[in-house]
Amino acid sequence: MTFKQSAHPLLLIPGSIEVADNVLEANGSPSMSHTHQPFIGIFQSALQNLRKLFKSTDHKAQAFVISGSGTLGWDIVASNLIKPKEDALVLSTGFFSDRFADALTTYGVNTDVIRADLGDYVSYEEIEKALGRKKYKIITITHVDTSTAVLSNVEEISKIVKKVSPETLIVVDGVCSVAVEDIEFDKWGIDYVLTASQKAIGVPPGLSISFISGRALDVALNRDVDTTYFASLKRWDIIMKAYESGKGAYFATPSVQLINALKVSLENILCKPLDERFKLHIENSDWFKGELEKLGLKLVSKKHAGCHALTAAYFPEGVTGANLFPLTSKRNVVFAGGVHKDIATKYFRVGHMGVSVVDRDDTKVALEAIKESLLELSVKS
Amino acid sequence: MTFKQSAHPLLLIPGSIEVADNVLEANGSPSMSHTHQPFIGIFQSALQNLRKLFKSTDHKAQAFVISGSGTLGWDIVASNLIKPKEDALVLSTGFFSDRFADALTTYGVNTDVIRADLGDYVSYEEIEKALGRKKYKIITITHVDTSTAVLSNVEEISKIVKKVSPETLIVVDGVCSVAVEDIEFDKWGIDYVLTASQKAIGVPPGLSISFISGRALDVALNRDVDTTYFASLKRWDIIMKAYESGKGAYFATPSVQLINALKVSLENILCKPLDERFKLHIENSDWFKGELEKLGLKLVSKKHAGCHALTAAYFPEGVTGANLFPLTSKRNVVFAGGVHKDIATKYFRVGHMGVSVVDRDDTKVALEAIKESLLELSVKS
Structure with a gap:
């Protein structure tokens, strides 16, 4: 730990x-030309290492790194993998799954949503029934919905899709799961994972990162109607392939410094076995969730459906964001409020991903801050 | 000059x-919550200072800062200010103007292009004639086309539009002009300027920055058909207004560090009078172009049409990128090759913007590197 980390509030959202x-x-590195070395080598390394992160060895699969927020990933899906009037099945486990459906609808896609009970994942029976009733072009799974901390079982759902409707492209929103939860891209037969730089990948926000299967890429490349310019995988595919093979290319100026940061963070991640990383996140999450329950807090995600990237917990009686957060902030830890519309003001969220889990004991700091703040509140009242 | 700048190759593309x-x-600053202080104040400052950069005091106008490349700006125009089947008039002064037309066409816009002679701007007569023939929803002006170093006179063209077709929205691609060339947003009656962070604004790449007039914003907000999700100004408008008024809001996670960098760079820029900055860029560009001409190099942009952000110069007889660039690289200066399809291999480009002009003598370093390298080449041959 060197020059940067001194005394900034610990960000555990x-x-x-x-x-x-x-x-x-x-x-913070100085400017580099986006079409010359050393940047070409940097981008090449990042693209190659993304294959490892997704445990993919299929040479037809391809990583994409495009300047933008995680949200841009929804536009990429909506404008590359499916066309207006085609059908999408959205499995909703919260606010972010619903917004994925919104994005698809914006592009004229017919969108059916199966909504799970709050805190639970979507029932496999319902998925199987829905897939049997209609031929869907894509199914979307929000691996971890950040609004509820619900984990969907991508492996199990993929099995159902392969059985009932093998042509349906399996699209995973991995914004809050990639680099926390195991993703066996080839083995599970996933077609598209979208994610962003600022979650467990451990890079500042500003990159839309995705990984696509050969058959999904075929759909994108052979599309006859273009409905986007910037988010067109047709335009980006040659760029990504050029950089990955060690050549510069140009469609739009890439985020040079963020990609440099991505390269370094992927090296940090991959210097240890991935499965150990996932295990650490599971153990840490289980421990933290258990400790909150010992304090009497109720979790939003049901026991069998909890993810390992974050914890969403209801405030205890008499506690609100307005009285708790000033006390946790005083202890120099920043948490997040709720975003699920049904319960937005009733719960808070604690992120536990990346360096906070793998290299530091930040989750312990989080627990102490919560304990002390709750105690201070109870003494006051 | 502190820790960073040591010994990296001088980037003058x-x-x-x-x-x-x-x-x-x-x-390189540590993580901050995007919906809390201090980030809210940082974003607020950046949004407020963008008004100053565009010399705008119209409270109906609005700045937008969205994660993405400069290219995303074309999608924003194509999906917010004009609808499929409506008409756009594109003034083309090179490769980047043509690509703006491509982007519009992708979204189903009827696009008429008036192409200037290579190195020149579009004739005012032709613009006036075209505007008289058809009612265009928008006209696009590439203020500086980075492929040719041609400057278009936005003030003069705006006058023509106001005279012949005042309803036509005036859209300026300012990717390579904002913070180099004067832009009087309110006074000239511009409706939309799109730019990016990595040019004269002096921030690493990764932000699409734009500024919109009240009447153009009305068009975007009252649009009945949505053709984008991520690039929708309807969705971003409330977010920008919230941050600018000192409140957090959420549509997609903003690029926190890049926006922090933008805030600092805008402060650097605005601590001196803007007109002095523009004058410095003009003087430096005139001097550099003159020096290259003294060396016998021919410029791509005609004398009356040259911009001040970069110089595009033909290689002298016997010189190519392949033999010149290794020698300039040896002198630790990086230039760019050509991108205009008619002459791509025949010329090179030198950027002279921002700190290189305002705070340093980088253009002199560029000239020396070119002189010495050409001498070395002539001795060799």
Whole structure:
């Protein structure tokens, strides 16, 4: 830990997460030409390492890194993998799944949503029934919905899709799951994972990162109607392939410093076995959720449906964001409020991803801040 | 000049440009919550200062800062200010103007292009005639086309539009002009300027920055058909207004560090009078272009049409990128090759914007590197 981390408030929201010093340093690196070395080598390394992060060895699959927010990933899906009037099945486990449906609808896609009970994942029976009733072009799974901390089982759902409707493209919103939860891209037969830089990948916000299967890429490249310019995978595919093979290319100026930061963060992540990383996140999350329950807090996600990237917990009686957060802030820890419309003011969220879990004991700091603040509140009242 | 700038190759391409140390430092700052202080104040400052950069006091106008490349600005125009089947008039002064037309066409816009002679701007007579023949929803002006170094006179063209077709929205691609060339947004009656962070604004790449008039914003907000989700000004307008008034809001996670860098760079820019900045760029550009001509190099932009952000010059007889650039690289200066399809291999481009002009003598370094390299080549041959 060097020059940067001194005395800034510990950010334990479910993204942006805390960023390692060498990643921040890469993000502060001087200007480089986007079509020359050393940047070509940097981008090449990032694209190659993304394959490892998704455990993919299929050479037809391709990583895409495009300047933008995680949200841009929804536009990419809506404007590359499916056309207006085609059908999409959205599995909704919260606010972010619903917004994915909004984005699809904006592009004229017919969107059916199966909504899980609050805190639960979508029932496999309902998925199977829906897939049997209609031929869907895509199914979308929000791997971890950041509004509820619900984890969907991508492997199980993929099995159902492969059985009932194998042509349906399996699209995973991995914004809050990639680099926390295991994703076996090839093995599970996933077609598209979208994510962003600022969650467990551990880079400042500003990159839309995705990984696409060969068959989904075929759909994008052979599309006859273009409904986007900037988010067109047709235009980006040759660029990504050029950089990954060690050549510069140009469609739009890439975010040079953020990609440099991505390269460094992927190296940080991949220097240890991925499965150990996932295990650490599971153990840490289980421990933290258990500790909050010992304090009497009720979790938003049901026991069998909890993710490992964050914890969403209801405030205890008499506690609100307005009285709790000033006390946790005083202890120099920043948490997030709720975003699920049904319960927005009734719960809060604690992120536990990346360096906070792998290299530091930030979740313990979070627990102490919550304990002390609740105690202070109870003494006051 | 502190920790960062040591010994990196001097980047004098027409974007990304060299970035000031305090801006790099801001870009390397630790994570902050995007919906809390201090980030709210940072974003507020950036949005307020963008008004000053565009010399606008019209409270109906609004700045937008969205994660993405400069290219995203074309999608914003194509999906917010004009609808499929409506008419756009594109003034083309090179490769980037033509690509703006491509982007509009992708969204189903009927696009008429008036193409200037290579190195020249579009004739005012032709513009007037075209505007008289058809009612265009928008006219696009590429203020500086980075492929040719041609400057279009936005003030004069705006006068023609106001005279012949006052309802036509005036859209300026200011990617390579904002913070180099004067833009009097209110006074000239401009409706939309799109730009990016990595040119004269002096921030690493990754932000699409734009400024919109009240009447153009009305068009975007009252649009009945949505053709984009991420690039929708309807969705972003409330977010920008919230941050500018000192409140957090959420549509997609903003690029926190890049916006912090933008805030610092705008402060750097605005601590001196803007007109002095523009004058410095003009004097420096005139001097550099003159020096290249003294060396016998022919410029791509005609004398009356030259911009002040970059110089595009033909290689002298016997010189190519392949033999010149290794020699300039040896002198630790990076230039850019050509991108205009008719002459791509025949010329090169030197950027002279921002700190390189205002705070340093980088253009002199560029000239020396070119002189010495040409001499070395002539001795060799």
